[in-house]
Amino acid sequence: MDEEAVALRSLGKVYGTGAGRVVALHEVTLDFVTGTFTAVMGPSGSGKSTLLQCAAGLDRPTAGEVYLAGQPLSPLSETKLTLLRRDTVGFIFQSFNLLPALTAELNVALPLRLAGRRPSRREVRDVLAAVGLADRARHRPAQLSGGQQQRVAIARALVSKPAVVFADEPTGALDSATGRDVLALLRGLATGGQTVIMVTHDPVAASYADRVVFLADGAVADELAAPTARSVADRMTTLELAGARS
Numbered sequence: 001m002d003e004e005a006v007a008l009r010s011l012g013k014v015y016g017t018g019a020g021r022v023v024a025l026h027e028v029t030l031d032f033v034t035g036t037f038t039a040v041m042g043p044s045g046s047g048k049s050t051l052l053q054c055a056a057g058l059d060r061p062t063a064g065e066v067y068l069a070g071q072p073l074s075p076l077s078e079t080k081l082t083l084l085r086r087d088t089v090g091f092i093f094q095s096f097n098l099l100p101a102l103t104a105e106l107n108v109a110l111p112l113r114l115a116g117r118r119p120s121r122r123e124v125r126d127v128l129a130a131v132g133l134a135d136r137a138r139h140r141p142a143q144l145s146g147g148q149q150q151r152v153a154i155a156r157a158l159v160s161k162p163a164v165v166f167a168d169e170p171t172g173a174l175d176s177a178t179g180r181d182v183l184a185l186l187r188g189l190a191t192g193g194q195t196v197i198m199v200t201h202d203p204v205a206a207s208y209a210d211r212v213v214f215l216a217d218g219a220v221a222d223e224l225a226a227p228t229a230r231s232v233a234d235r236m237t238t239l240e241l242a243g244a245r246s
């Protein structure tokens, strides 16, 4: 399975028991080929965030298997899983989770320091430059705009050069111009050989991907290759109408 950076096999996730039981994912089988950019879309509650959390090894599925870099996750202890995540994946969330007391460069360096490495200033400055923040390295989050903070968070996710980048609504809090910059950056990562998996509600954001996977009621409802904003929006309307009828 070396061509797939991430593979999901008959993945299931059930939350709660009895009357409070929710089936968030059911029999989801998907491959995310190395060097591709996939957008995951679907109505609210369709299981997008759950899929991302399970695929990234942040949450355990209740059925099926996740393969990350060819490695099945279910046999791994929490410690081994943490190490694999640290070496393999980067996360970008809508909330930036930067440490307010640290400068941009210290925020970016943090994951490497936590992994016991002492990153060179050059390494950190290069990744800040890649997100267009070369001149902001010494600024703290409160001295940066929302878009700049998101780019610091992206630099932090990228500094360890992860094989797989997971992004949950990465442009949700950004204005459209900054959002486009972030999407172009994610597109560039995939072109450079990293694998990007992004949850979004926005057809324009999805159009930057190579493929869109549509979820409905915790299952894969459809896929679209070479998406355009128009084709994604049309497909979503069709799925929503089908959902409203069922």
Ligand SMILES: Nc1ncnc2c1ncn2[C@@H]1O[C@H](COP(=O)(O)OP(=O)(O)OP(=O)(O)O)[C@@H](O)[C@H]1O
Pocket (backbone or CB within 6 Å): 015, 016, 022, 023, 024, 042, 043, 044, 045, 046, 047, 048, 049, 050, 051
């Ligand atoms: N920790 C939890 N406990 C119980 N139910 C949960 C939990 N997390 C998610 N769910 C339920 O699982 C289903 C899928 O949720 P999920 O957050 O994955 O959907 P989503 O497609 O990301 O939604 P949204 O677009 O609104 O963020 C929903 O019915 C949700 O209420």
